[in-house]
Amino acid sequence: MVTGHDIFSELRYSRDKEEIIRRLREREFPDTGKLKVLGPVIAKCWNLEYGSMKDIVEGIDAEKLEFAGQDVA
DSSP states (O other): OOOSSOTTTTOOHHHHHHHHHHHHHTTOOOOOTTOTTTHHHHHHHHTTOOSSHHHHHHHHHHHHHHHTTSOOO
16 A cells, blocks of 8 residues: 555665665654544555455455544545
């Protein structure tokens, strides 16, 4: 799951491949806390906390319920 840009936008695969691989192996992901709705879902995906696509959809649905009626822009 992505946030609208490359996971490590400051890095370029052609020059920083080893650093990207290291970060992924070490699970050093960008903070998704500023993403009002899907941030927690994206973080859980990156950290392999869902067992199935059904679990992801349920996570998204739970986020939608939490923010129903709120301005999330």
